[in-house]
Amino acid sequence: MTQDEALTILKMGHNVFLTGAAGSGKTYTLRNYIKFLKDLGVGVAVTASTGIAATHLGGTTIHSWSGLGIRSFLSEQDIDELEDRAYLWERYENTSVLIIDEISMLHHFRFDLLDRLCKNFKRNDMPFGGMQVVLCGDFFQLPPVSRAGELEAHFVYKSKAWKAMNLKICYLTEQFRQSDKMFLRILNEIRDNNLSEEGREELQSRFNKKIKGTIEPTKLFSHNADVDLINSKELEKISGDEKMYLMESHGSKKIVETLKKSCLAPEELYLKVGAKVMCVKNNYEKGYVNGTLGVVEMFDDFGMPVIKTFMDKIITINPEEWIIEEDGKKKASIKQLPIRLAWAITVHKSQGMSLDSAEIDLSQSFVAGMGYVALSRVRSLSGLKLLGLNEMALAVHPEVLKFDQHFRKESVRISNAFPRVSKNEIQKRHDDFLDKVVPKDGGKKEKAVKVPTHHKTMELLKEKLSLKEIAKARDLKEETVIDHIEKLLEEKADIKIGYLNNFKEEKFDKIADAFKKSFEKNGDYRLSPVRDMLGKKFTYAELRLARLFL
Numbered sequence: 001m002t003q004d005e006a007l008t009i010l011k012m013g014h015n016v017f018l019t020g021a022a023g024s025g026k027t028y029t030l031r032n033y034i035k036f037l038k039d040l041g042v043g044v045a046v047t048a049s050t051g052i053a054a055t056h057l058g059g060t061t062i063h064s065w066s067g068l069g070i071r072s073f074l075s076e077q078d079i080d081e082l083e084d085r086a087y088l089w090e091r092y093e094n095t096s097v098l099i100i101d102e103i104s105m106l107h108h109f110r111f112d113l114l115d116r117l118c119k120n121f122k123r124n125d126m127p128f129g130g131m132q133v134v135l136c137g138d139f140f141q142l143p144p145v146s147r148a149g150e151l152e153a154h155f156v157y158k159s160k161a162w163k164a165m166n167l168k169i170c171y172l173t174e175q176f177r178q179s180d181k182m183f184l185r186i187l188n189e190i191r192d193n194n195l196s197e198e199g200r201e202e203l204q205s206r207f208n209k210k211i212k213g214t215i216e217p218t219k220l221f222s223h224n225a226d227v228d229l230i231n232s233k234e235l236e237k238i239s240g241d242e243k244m245y246l247m248e249s250h251g252s253k254k255i256v257e258t259l260k261k262s263c264l265a266p267e268e269l270y271l272k273v274g275a276k277v278m279c280v281k282n283n284y285e286k287g288y289v290n291g292t293l294g295v296v297e298m299f300d301d302f303g304m305p306v307i308k309t310f311m312d313k314i315i316t317i318n319p320e321e322w323i324i325e326e327d328g329k330k331k332a333s334i335k336q337l338p339i340r341l342a343w344a345i346t347v348h349k350s351q352g353m354s355l356d357s358a359e360i361d362l363s364q365s366f367v368a369g370m371g372y373v374a375l376s377r378v379r380s381l382s383g384l385k386l387l388g389l390n391e392m393a394l395a396v397h398p399e400v401l402k403f404d405q406h407f408r409k410e411s412v413r414i415s416n417a418f419p420r421v422s423k424n425e426i427q428k429r430h431d432d433f434l435d436k437v438v439p440k441d442g443g444k445k446e447k448a449v450k451v452p453t454h455h456k457t458m459e460l461l462k463e464k465l466s467l468k469e470i471a472k473a474r475d476l477k478e479e480t481v482i483d484h485i486e487k488l489l490e491e492k493a494d495i496k497i498g499y500l501n502n503f504k505e506e507k508f509d510k511i512a513d514a515f516k517k518s519f520e521k522n523g524d525y526r527l528s529p530v531r532d533m534l535g536k537k538f539t540y541a542e543l544r545l546a547r548l549f550l
Contacts, residue, residue, distance in 0.1 A: 001415045003029045006170035008426060009414070010134065011036065013433030015127070015165045017103075018136040019407060020172030021191060022376035023354065026136050029172065030099065033134070042437045043094040048101035049137075049144075060324050062100050063110075064258060065091065066117050074113050076475035079120060080453035092121035096131060096437035102351070103137035107144045108159040115161035127165045132437070135167070139400045140191055140372050141351060157403055171411030180380035190372050191404070193396045206386045213310055216276055217357035217385060218293060219344040220374050222364045230344040238272045243299060245269040248319075251332030255324050263322050264349060265336040271296055271305055278342030281320050287313055293342060293356050305337065310356040347374045356383055363388025368395040454484035461485070461495050467545075482544050489548065501549050503542075510534065511546040525550070 003025050010016055010033045018026055037044045046059030047066075063069055067082045082088055098118070100106065115128055122129025135156070144153040156162055175184060186199040211217050221227050235242075247267045249256045260267060264280035271277070279292040287309075288294075294307030297314065306316050320338040324331045347360075347370055355377045362371050371393030378384050460470045471478045488495055501508070511534065518529040527543050534543075 001170050001172055001411050002174060003032075003172060005415055005418060006172060007032060007036075008418075009168050009170055011433065012426070012429040013132050013436065014168040015133045016135070016170055017167045017407070018134060018170045018172070019138055021140075021175070021187065022138065022373070023175055024172040025174060026138070026172060027101070030101065030134070030136055034099065037097055037437075040434065040438050042096055042434075043439070044097040044099065045091075045095045046099050046101075049103060049106040059099070059101075060255075061258065061262075062106065062114065064255070066114050068110065068113055068117060071113065072109065074116060077477070077480060079117075080456075080474070080476070080480075082117070083120075083453050089121060092118065092129070097134065098128060098131045099134045099136070101136045102141070103135040103156055104139045104141045105137075105144050106156055108154040108156050108162075111156040111159040112161050115159075115164075127161060132433075133165065139403065140369055140396060142348060142367065142369055142373060143397070155400070155403075168414055169407045169410040170414070171408050180382070183378075183381040183384075186381075187372070187376050190375070190394055191396065193398070193401050195394055202381065203386060203389070206381060206384045207389075208387070209385050211357045211359075211383060211385050213357060216295075216343070217359045217383070218276075218278060218342045218355060219359045219361065219387070220347050220350055220377070221344060221361050222347055222366060222370060224346055226361075227344040227346050231341040234343040235270060235272065235275060235341060238274045240272050240274070243271050243303065243305075245271070245319075245337050247334055247336040249332070249334045251324075251330065255332035256334060259322055259324060259332055259334045263334060263336070264340055265322075265338055266340055267336075269337055269340065271341075273298060276342050277305070277307060277317075277339040278345070279317075279339055281322075281338035283320065283338070287315055288317075289354065294339075305339070307339070350374065350377050353377050354379060357385075358383065359385040359387055361387035362393035363390055365390055365393035368392065368397045369400075372396065454487045457481060457484040458488055458493060458495055461488075461497065464499050467500060479541060479544070482541075482548070485548055497548060500545070503546060508546060508549075511538065511543060512550055515547065515550055 006016070006018060006029050010018075018029060020026055034044060034046055045065055047062040048059060049062060059065075067085065067088045068074075071078065118129035118131060119125055119127075120129075122131070124130040127133070139155055139157070143155065182202060186195070186202060189195045189199050219227075219230060221230075245268075247260070247265070247269075249260070273296050275296045277294055277296060279288040279294070282289045292309055294309040294315070296305045297308045298306045300306055300316055304316055304318055306314060308314055317337050317339055319335050321333050321335050323333045351373055356379065358374075358378050360374050360378075362374060365371055371389070374393075375384070457470060457474065457476075460473060465473065467478045467481055470476070470481050474481070485495075485497060503511075511530070514530045514533045515525055517533065519525060522529055525547060527540055527547075530543055531538065531540065
């Protein structure tokens with residue numbers, strides 16, 4: 001399928017899985033669709049499964065956007081707590097299209113949790129609450145990783161939500177990264193788990209093969225330790241003055257920290273004349289893209305590095321911004337030179353890059369897909385020097401291979417149907433979708449009815465249920481129920497809670513007397529001073545409950 005065909009399908013409002021081999025233009029197609037939506041004022045959430053991928057599109061992680069965070073499951077209490085966050089209601093309400101990039105690295109069970117959250121906040125039982133969902137990625141890339149204690153991780157196509165979405169598969173088949181036909185054939189053979197003898201021999205011919213050109217190629221390794229060691233050692237070898245560039249940051253501290261972790265530019269960048277660097281952001285006007293290699297030739301009058309690229313182009317590198325936006329407003333930003341030392345980089349961090357040349361060590365590949373990711377970063381065989389290779393490097397997951405064949409067939413079926421659909425019908429579908437998602441009346445939409453979680457508790461209090469019964473009915477802790485009662489009392493809600501007072505008179509009088517003395521001394525009803533007076537025989541839970549009746 002071509003990019004134009006994929007855009008046509010996206011503009012019809014279908015849920016879409018946009019996929020294809022590395023270098024087929026998936027991110028480019030997404031950018032075009034995002035621009036199309038934003039130009040019309042459509043509420044679009046641009047997210048990705050990882051922070052690195054999110055910065056490529058100027059978005060945020062799906063975990064942060066959704067409110068899910070690192071949770072592996074959602075209890076009713078979790079849902080209630082999330083519903084108390086007004087900004088989440090506003091975020092979901094203002095979103096008509098949800099984009100998730102690098103979908104291969106999202107766990108199947110978290111995908112189902114996201115579906116549940118979207119349905120909950122949108123008050124709509126359709127998949128993802130009725131939003132258009134655009135998933136982008138390639139399951140031949142690196143898979144999701146489970147932390148200790150988590151459920152076993154599977155690709156998202158194993159989720160219940162995936163099966164319910166009626167996804168249109170758009171498998172891009174054009175190739176924009178590799179112009180080398182032999183190399184492209186090798187990569188496709190690896191994807192098909194069918195590397196020919198000729199292809200293997202061509203790869204072996206690149207073992208320790210010197211790469212022509214004036215720039216030393218970037219080294220790709222499977223482990224961070226190798227990368228850090230090489231970069232620091234190589235910089236130390238260069239004599240001359242060292243310049244340090246410190247990253248600037250603005251906005252929410254929490255979001256800034258997320259940006260810093262995901263950004264490929266370091267917080268503290270150390271450079272010398274002669275240092276090998278890699279650009280980590282696209283700036284087409286200046287003539288560099290994410291992955292462009294260069295060497296620092298000099299520093300200009302303002303202290304900015306001037307680099308000479310692999311193609312002998314001279315470029316002055318100035319600071320760039322990485323921004324997280326929500327609803328068109330800047331929530332946080334970081335500013336740094338968009339380069340990093342580039343003698344070495346991990347295969348994982350190279351995902352999404354296009355490299356002019358690379359020395360790749362795959363002798364310690366430890367997961368299927370790692371070799372394909374690394375090799376497909378390079379534009380041609382002549383730009384590849386292979387330092388090592390194990391069998392795992394050439395492996396692809398057999399399950400992925402099976403699903404990929406299904407995706408290709410589905411995409412061909414959809415593409416073949418195009419000639420049978422008239423231009424008028426396509427335009428009508430586009431218009432129908434835009435009628436649903438383009439804001440009307442100045443962008444004001446009817447808000448979803450939100451019932452605050454403590455008001456749900458109020459209904460059970462009116463039925464005179466005990467704390468224990470309310471907690472069980474709502475799948476909450478008793479302390480959380482007390483939280484809700486405190487909020488209701490602050491709001492002067494019409495509730496009667498006297499029936500919950502089961503204290504013996506003597507005990508209650510002691511607590512009440514301690515609160516009175518504490519108030520006279522401190523001017524408030526905090527728990528800690530009262531506990532200090534009464535001792536450990538009285539629990540904080542008892543004190544909180546008693547305080548409700550004072």
